[in-house]
Amino acid sequence: MNALANPLDWIDAQLPAMREFLVRLADQNSGSFNVAGVNAVGRDMADRFASLGATTEFIDLAPFASTGDDGLLHARPVGRAVRLRKRPEAPLRVFLCGHLDTVYPADSAFQSVISPADDVLRGPGVADLKGGLLAMWAALAALEQSPHRDRIGWEVLLNPDEEIGSASSAALLAEAAARHHLGLVYEPALPDGHLVGARKGSGNFDVVVHGRAAHAGRDFAAGRNALAACARLVDGVNALNGQREGVTINPGYLHGGGALNIVPDLAVFKFNVRATGPDDGCWLHEQLDLLLTRANAVDGISVELRGGFTRPAKPFDERNRRLAALIGDCGRTLGLSLEFKPTGGCCDGNNLHAAGLPNIDNLGVVGGDIHSEREWMRVSSLTERAKLSALLLLRLASGELAWS
Ligand SMILES: [Zn+2]
Numbered sequence: 001m002n003a004l005a006n007p008l009d010w011i012d013a014q015l016p017a018m019r020e021f022l023v024r025l026a027d028q029n030s031g032s033f034n035v036a037g038v039n040a041v042g043r044d045m046a047d048r049f050a051s052l053g054a055t056t057e058f059i060d061l062a063p064f065a066s067t068g069d070d071g072l073l074h075a076r077p078v079g080r081a082v083r084l085r086k087r088p089e090a091p092l093r094v095f096l097c098g099h100l101d102t103v104y105p106a107d108s109a110f111q112s113v114i115s116p117a118d119d120v121l122r123g124p125g126v127a128d129l130k131g132g133l134l135a136m137w138a139a140l141a142a143l144e145q146s147p148h149r150d151r152i153g154w155e156v157l158l159n160p161d162e163e164i165g166s167a168s169s170a171a172l173l174a175e176a177a178a179r180h181h182l183g184l185v186y187e188p189a190l191p192d193g194h195l196v197g198a199r200k201g202s203g204n205f206d207v208v209v210h211g212r213a214a215h216a217g218r219d220f221a222a223g224r225n226a227l228a229a230c231a232r233l234v235d236g237v238n239a240l241n242g243q244r245e246g247v248t249i250n251p252g253y254l255h256g257g258g259a260l261n262i263v264p265d266l267a268v269f270k271f272n273v274r275a276t277g278p279d280d281g282c283w284l285h286e287q288l289d290l291l292l293t294r295a296n297a298v299d300g301i302s303v304e305l306r307g308g309f310t311r312p313a314k315p316f317d318e319r320n321r322r323l324a325a326l327i328g329d330c331g332r333t334l335g336l337s338l339e340f341k342p343t344g345g346c347c348d349g350n351n352l353h354a355a356g357l358p359n360i361d362n363l364g365v366v367g368g369d370i371h372s373e374r375e376w377m378r379v380s381s382l383t384e385r386a387k388l389s390a391l392l393l394l395r396l397a398s399g400e401l402a403w404s
Contacts, residue, residue, distance in 0.1 A: 007141075007142035007143070007145040007146060007390060007394065008142065008387050008390060008391065010141075010142060010145065011138050011139075011141075011142055011383050011386045011387050011390060012383050012387075014138055014383065014386075015379070015380070015382060015383045018134045018138065018382045018383065018386075019121070019379050019382065021044075021048070021134060022113075022121065022126060022130055022131055022134055022382065023113045023121065023123070024044070025041055025044060025045075025125070025130040025133070025134075026112075026113045026121075026123040026124055026125045026126045026130050027111070027112050027113055027123070028040050028041055028044070029102075029104065029105075029106050029108070029111055029124065030079075030100055030101050030102050030125065031101065031102055031103070031104050031105035031106055031108065032064075032078065032101040032102070032103070032105075032160070032161055032163045032164045033064075033076055033077075033078070033105065033106075033164075034105065034106040035077050035078065035079045035160075037079075037106065038078070038079030038080075038100050038101050038160045039079045039080055039160075041100045041130070042058065042079060042080060042081075042082040042100050042158055042160070045082060045100070045133055045137070045158055046058070046082050046084070048134075048137055049084050049137060049140075049156070051141075052084075052086065052140060052141060052144050053086065053144075054084035054085055054086040054154075054156070055084065055085050055086070056082065056083070056084050057082070057083045057084075057085075058080045058081075058082055059080055059081040059082075059083055059172065060080055061078055061079075061080065061081055061160065061161070061168035061169060061172075062168050063075035063076055063077045063078060063168070064076045064077075064078050064161060064164055064167060064168055065167075066206075067206040067208060067268060067270070067306060068268075069255045069268055070266070071208040071210070071266050071268055071304075073306075078101075078160050078161045078164075078168050079100060079101070079160035079161075080160060081157060081158060081159050081160055081169050081172055082100070082156075082157075082158040083155065083156070083157050083158075083172070084155065084156040085153075085154075085155045085156075086153060086154050086155075087149075087150065087152070087153035087154070088153050088155065088179070089153060090150065090151060090152055090153030091151055092151055092152050092153070092181055092396060092397075092403060093152075093153045093154070093155070093179060093180045093181050094152055094153070094154045094155075094180060094181065094182055094183070094184065094393065094396075095154070095155050095157070095176045095177070095180035095182070095183045095184070095352070095357065095359075096136050096140070096154060096155070096156045096157075096183070096184045096185075096186070097156065097157040097158070097159065097173070097176070097183070097184075097185050097186070097348055097352075098129045098132050098133045098136055098158060098185065098186035098187075098364065099129050099158070099159050099160070099161070099162030099163065099166075099348070100133075100158050100159065100160050101159075101160050101161060101162060101163050101164070102124050102125035102128065102130075102163060103128075103163045103371050104124040104125070108124070109373065110123075110124045110373040110375075111124065112124075113126060116376075119378055119379045119380050120376055120377070120378060120379065121376065121377055121379055122374065122375065122376045123375065124375060125375070126365075126367060126375060126376065126377040127188040127364070127365055127366075127367025127368065127370050127375055127376065127377040128187065128188050128364075128367070128370040128371070128375065129162075129186055129187055129188065129364055131188070131364055131365030131367065131377045131381070131382055132186030132187065132188060132363070132364020132365055132385075133158065133186060133364075134382055134386070135186060135363070135364055135365055135381075135382060135385040135386040135389065136156065136184070136186045136363075136364075136386075136389065137386075138382075138383070138386035138390065139386050139387075139388075139389035139390040139393060140154060140156070140393070142386070142387075142390035142393070142394065143390065143393040143394060143397060146393075146394050146397050146398070148394075148397035148398045148399070149397055151396070151397045151399070152393060152396060152397045155176055155179075155180065157169070157172055157173065157176055159172065159173070159348070162347065162348055165204060165310045165311070166310070166311075166348055166351065167310065170351065173348055173351050173352060173355065174351070174355045176352075176357075177351075177352045177355035177356055177357035178355065178356070178357075180357060181403060182323055182357065182358050182359060182403055183349070183352045183357045183358065183359030183360075183361075184359065184360060184361075184363050184389060184392075185347065185348055185349045185352070185359055185360070185361035185362070185363065186362075186363050186364035187347045187349070187361050187362040187363075187364055188362060188364045188365055188366065188367045188368075188370060188377070189362050189363070189364065189365065189366045189367075189381070189385065190341065190343075190362070190366075190368075191366070191367065191368030191369075193336065193338070193366045193381075194338060194339045194340070194341055195324070195327070195338050195339070195340050195341070195360060195362055195363070196340065196341060196342070196343050196345075196349075196360075196361060196362045197316035197320070197321075197324065197340035197341060197342055198313075198314060198315050198316040198342040198343075199313065199314040199342070199343055199344075199345060199346045199347070199349065199350055199361075200246070200274040200275060200276055200313055200343070200344045200345075200346055201274070201275045201276070201280070201281075201309055201311055201312045201313035201314070201346060201350060202272065202273065202274055202275075202309065202310060202311040202346045202350070203272070203273040203275070203281070203284075203307065203308055203309035203310060203311075204270065204271075204272055204273075204307050204308075204310060205270065205271050205272075205273065205288075205305060205306065205307040205308070206268065206269075206270050206305070206306040206307050207230070207233055207268070207269040207270070207271075207303060207304070207305055207306075208266070208267075208268055208303070208304040208306070209226045209227075209229050209230040209233065209256070209266070209267045209268075209269070209295070209301065209302075209303050210226060210265060210266060210301070210302045210303070210304075211223070211224035211225055211226030211227075211229060211263070211264065211265045211266070211267075211300060211301055212224040212263070212265055212300045213262055213263055213264070213265035214262070214263045215261065215262065215263075216260070216261045216262060216263055217261060220263065223263025223265075224263070224265070224298075224299065224300030224301055225263050225264060226256060226264050226265050226266050226267040226301065227256040227257045227264045227267045229267070229295055229298060229301045229303070230254070230256055230267035230268075230269050232295065233269060233291060233292075233295055233303070234251050234254065234269055236291045236294075237249055237251060237269075237271055237288075237291065238251050240284070240287055243287075244280065244283055245276075246275065246276030246277060246280065247273065247274070247275045247276070247280050247283070247284065248273070248274045248344070249271055249272075249273050249284075250271055250272045250273075250274075251269065251270075251271045252270055252271055252272055253268070253269065253270035253271075254267070254268070254269050254270075255267065255268045255269075256268065256269075273309070274344050274346075275309070275313060276313050277313065278312075278313070280313075281308075281309050288305060292305055310351075311346040311347070311350040311351055311354075312350055312351070312353075312354040313350065314346070314349055314350040314353040314354075314361075315353075316340065316342070319358035320353070320358050320359070320360070322358070323358050323359070323360055323403075324340045324360060326392060326395075326401050326403070327360055327363075327388065327392055328340075329401075330388055330391040330392045330395065331388055333391060334384070334387055334388060334391065336384070336388065347361055347362075348361070349361025349362075363385060363388065363389050364385060365377045365378065365381040365382055365385055366378045366381035366384070366385070367381070
C-alpha cells in the first residue's frame with residue numbers, strides 16, 4: 001500500500017505506536033508545578049513532531065503568581081511552552097493547541113497507566129490531554145502527506161499551565177489567535193464522544209482577611225478575629241448562588257488560624273465563579289464590592305480581594321457553528337454522528353474565542369472522569385479523532401471545504 005495514497009489509512013496503522021507513546025507520556029508526571037516533568041513531556045512531543053519539518057521553539061514563561069496561606073503573593077515557576085510553526089505565510093492558517101500539564105502533582109498517588117479493559121487506558125492525563133496531543137500530531141502528519149498541503153500553514157502551541165488557568169501562556173495564545181484563521185484545541189471529547197458548543201466563563205478570586213492577634217484568655221477583647229470575618233464572607237459569597245441565572249460560585253479553599261489560644265489575625269479564602277453572559281462579571285463585582293465594604297466596615301478588620309475572570313464565556317456563535325458544521329460533516333464521512341453540547345467547563349478555547357479566533361476545542365480523545373484518579377480514555381479514539389481532524393485539514397487543503 002502506498003501510504004501517501006490514503007493518509008487516513010496511514011493514521012489507522014499508527015494505533016499501536018500511538019498507544020505505546022501515550023502510555024509513556026502519561027507515566028511521566030507533569031503536574032502544572034512539576035517543571036521538570038512538564039518539560040520532559042514537551043521535549044518528547046517536540047521529538048515526535050521533528051519529522052514534520054516545523055520550526056521548533058522552547059519558550060520560557062513568567063512564573064505563576066498565587067496567594068499563599070500567609071496571604072502574600074508567591075511566584076511559582078512553570079515549564080516551557082513548545083511552539084512549532086510550518087508555512088506561516090500559507091493562505092489558510094490553522095492554530096492547534098493542547099497543554100502539557102495535568103492536575104496531578106508530583107506527589108499524587110495517581111502516577112501510572114493501566115489497561116483495565118480492552119480498548120481502555122486509565123491513567124493521569126490519558127484523556128486530559130495527552131491523548132489529544134497524539135491525535136493532533138497524527139492529523140498534521142497526515143496533512144503533510146497531502147499533495148495540497150502547501151495551502152495550509154499551521155502552528156502548534158503546547159502550553160505548560162492550562163490546568164492553572166494559562167496566565168503565563170496567555171500572551172502566546174492571544175498572539176496566535178491574531179495570526180490564524182481557525183483554531184483546533186485538543187481537550188478530550190465528552191465521555192459519549194460528543195463535542196462542545198458553548199462554554200461558560202470562569203474566574204478565580206482570592207480573599208485575604210486581616211484582623212488583630214491577641215491572647216484568647218488575657219486579652220480577648222483586643223483581638224479582631226479574621227477567621228470569623230472570613231466565615232461571614234464565605235457565607236455571603238456562597239449566598240450569591242441562585243441570584244443570577246447562569247452564574248455559580250464555588251467557595252473552594254479556606255485557610256486560617258492556628259493555636260486555639262490566639263485570636264487569629266489572618267484568613268485566606270478562594271473561590272471560583274462560572275458565568276455565561278457578558279454582564280455577569282459586572283454583576284459579580286458589584287456584589288463583591290458590597291460584601292467587602294461591609295466586611296471592611298468592621299473595626300480592626302481589613303479585606304483584600306485579588307483575581308478576576310481568566311476565561312471569558314465562549315458562546316456558540318455563528319463562526320463557531322460554521323466550523324462545527326464542517327467538523328460534523330467530516331465526522332459523518334467517518335461514521336461518527338457528532339453533536340455539539342454546552343458545558344460549564346472551560347479551557348483555552350474560551351481565551352482564543354475572546355481573542356477573535358473561531359475554534360472547536362475538544363477534538364482530543366474520548367474519555368472521562370478527568371481531574372480524578374479514575375481518568376480513562378478509549379484507545380481506539382486516538383486514531384478515530386486523529387482522522388476527524390485530518391479529514392478536516394485534508395479537505396480544507398484540497399479546496400473540497402472552504403473557510404473564509
Ligand atoms: Zn485539559
